[in-house]
Amino acid sequence: MKSIADYVALxxxxxxxxxxxxQTLFGNTIDLSKVKQLNxxxxxxxxSSANAAYGARPLMSKLLKVPVYIEDPSMAANYLHYDDLNTLYLAISQGGESYSTIHLVEQFVHNNQTIYTLTSNSQSPLYQVSSHVLSMGIPVEEMPYVSAGYSVTILDLILITLTIGQKIGEINQDQFELYFNQIQKITQTLPQIIKQSQAWVNQNQDLFYHxxxxxxIGYGATxxxxxxxxxxxxxxxxxxxxxKELEEYMHGPYLGLHTDDCIIFIEPHGRLTQRAESLKEFLKQYVPNxxxxxxxxxxxxxxxxxxLNIKCDELLTSLFMTIPIHLLSYQVSQLKGHNLEKSTYPEFDQITKSKIKRIIK
Incomplete structure (x- = not known):
C-alpha cells in the first residue's frame, strides 16, 4: 500500500x-440549462473533503460572485431544507463510502432534485445512487488517510468554478487563461515544493514529535x-x-494558550497578513514554538x-500549502510507530456504519 508521502509525490x-x-472531466458534464440565474x-x-472545499471556497465565491456554503451532510439530510432551482448543489466523497453523504444524495434523487457528486470511485455506493457524477480524475486512493485526494479536490473545485463561470458569462477567456496558467505554473513547481517541504519536516520533526x-492558523484559502x-x-x-481561522482564534481560543503549544501559521500573503503578524507578535511573548x-x-x-517562494493569487495557495502539513503529520506518525495501514479501532465502522462498502437492493 502506498503511504501518505507516496501520494504527495504523485x-x-x-x-x-x-x-x-x-474539458472532458467538467466541461461537458455540468448542465446549467435549468438555472435561470445562479444564486x-x-x-x-x-x-478532508470539507477541508478541501474550504480551501477552494474563497476563489469560487470571488469568480462566480455568489455565496458558497459548506454544509455537513448529516445535518443537511436530517434537519435542513434545500430546494432552490437556482442553487448548484455538490456532494463530495472521494471514496464514495460516506454514509451521511450517500444518504443525503439519495434524498435529493428521491425528491427529483439535481445534485452533482464528486468522487474518484466508480464502484462506490455513492456513484451507484447518484444521477449526476463528476469524476475527480484520479485513481482511488488506497491510503485511508487521504492526501493527494484532498489536494485534487481543491483543484477540481477550482476548475469546476472556471467552467461554470464561462457558462454563465462571469468569466471570459482571458480570465480563464489567467487562472489556468497560474495553476499550470504551480503544478510545474510542485516537485520543488515537495523537496523544500521534506527538508523542513526533517529539520523540525523532533519538535512536533514531542x-x-x-x-x-490560516485565513482565506489557507x-x-x-x-x-x-x-x-x-x-x-x-x-x-x-x-483555526485567524479571527476565530483571536476571538477567544487564544485564552486557552499553553506555553508548550506548537503553533503553525499558514501565510498566503493576503488581505489579513498584518492581522496575522499582530497575533504572532502577541503569541511570541508566551509561546516559544x-x-x-x-x-x-x-x-x-x-x-x-x-x-516556498511561489508567486500566485493568494486564493490559489491552498493548492500547495498543505504539502508540508501532510508530510509532517505522516513523518511524525512514523516516528511514533503508528501503522497507518491498519485501523486503530477496527470495530468502529462495524458498529457505527459510518462507511458503506456496497448497497444491496
Whole structure:
C-alpha cells in the first residue's frame, strides 16, 4: 500500500493529468440549462473533503460572485431544507463510502432534485445512487488517510468554478487563461515544493514529535489548510490538534494558550497578513514554538519557518500549502510507530456504519 508521502509525490502527475483533461472531466458534464440565474453554491462534505472545499471556497465565491456554503451532510439530510432551482448543489466523497453523504444524495434523487457528486470511485455506493457524477480524475486512493485526494479536490473545485463561470458569462477567456496558467505554473513547481517541504519536516520533526498540542492558523484559502492540518494530525499522529481561522482564534481560543503549544501559521500573503503578524507578535511573548509556512517569501530568518517562494493569487495557495502539513503529520506518525495501514479501532465502522462498502437492493 502506498503511504501518505507516496501520494504527495504523485500530486504533480495527478494535477497535470486533470489539467490536460479538464474539458472532458467538467466541461461537458455540468448542465446549467435549468438555472435561470445562479444564486449560490452549496457543497456537502465531511472530513478532508470539507477541508478541501474550504480551501477552494474563497476563489469560487470571488469568480462566480455568489455565496458558497459548506454544509455537513448529516445535518443537511436530517434537519435542513434545500430546494432552490437556482442553487448548484455538490456532494463530495472521494471514496464514495460516506454514509451521511450517500444518504443525503439519495434524498435529493428521491425528491427529483439535481445534485452533482464528486468522487474518484466508480464502484462506490455513492456513484451507484447518484444521477449526476463528476469524476475527480484520479485513481482511488488506497491510503485511508487521504492526501493527494484532498489536494485534487481543491483543484477540481477550482476548475469546476472556471467552467461554470464561462457558462454563465462571469468569466471570459482571458480570465480563464489567467487562472489556468497560474495553476499550470504551480503544478510545474510542485516537485520543488515537495523537496523544500521534506527538508523542513526533517529539520523540525523532533519538535512536533514531542509536542502535546498543535494549533494551525490560516485565513482565506489557507483556512482549509489549517482545518486539514487538524484532521491529519489527529488521525495520524493521534495527538491534540486544532485548525483555526485567524479571527476565530483571536476571538477567544487564544485564552486557552499553553506555553508548550506548537503553533503553525499558514501565510498566503493576503488581505489579513498584518492581522496575522499582530497575533504572532502577541503569541511570541508566551509561546516559544511558533512556525510560519510562507507562500511567497524567498528567505526565512527562523529555522522553524518554511519559505516556498511561489508567486500566485493568494486564493490559489491552498493548492500547495498543505504539502508540508501532510508530510509532517505522516513523518511524525512514523516516528511514533503508528501503522497507518491498519485501523486503530477496527470495530468502529462495524458498529457505527459510518462507511458503506456496497448497497444491496
Amino acid at each position: 500530486e504533480p502527475e495527478y494535477y497535470q493529468n486533470i489539467l490536460n483533461n479538464h 449560490a453554491i452549496v457543497i456537502f462534505a465531511t472530513g 509536542s502535546k498540542r498543535v494549533i494551525l 483556512y482549509g489548510v489549517a482545518r486539514e492540518g487538524e484532521t491529519k494530525f489527529t488521525e495520524t499522529v493521534r495527538n491534540t490538534a486544532f485548525g 511558533i512556525s510560519t509556512i510562507y507562500a511567497n517569501t524567498t528567505s526565512c530568518f527562523n529555522a522553524r519557518d518554511l519559505c
